Amino acid sequence: CDAVDPADVKAVVATVKRALAVYGTPAHKEMIKNCMAQDFSWKGPAKVWEDTLLSLQVAGSEPGFEGEEIEPLAKHNVATP
Numbered sequence: 001c002d003a004v005d006p007a008d009v010k011a012v013v014a015t016v017k018r019a020l021a022v023y024g025t026p027a028h029k030e031m032i033k034n035c036m037a038q039d040f041s042w043k044g045p046a047k048v049w050e051d052t053l054l055s056l057q058v059a060g061s062e063p064g065f066e067g068e069e070i071e072p073l074a075k076h077n078v079a080t081p
Helices: 006-022 026-037 043-055
Strands: none
Touching: 006 026
């Protein structure tokens, strides 16, 4: 882009100030725990997509198999403060 919108700059500054005010507080630690407890795997979205494709009833289509993911939540791979 050729120019930066001053409203965007103000929004970024406001957001960074809010983030800095929370960083390192008990609320920040709670946010980290809550985020890590969520399932961001593709298992749910993949099942919805599979169901959508199967609903098209294309000849030869069949459901996949139910199985475990390689790393279901992989919490041990995420650095925490």
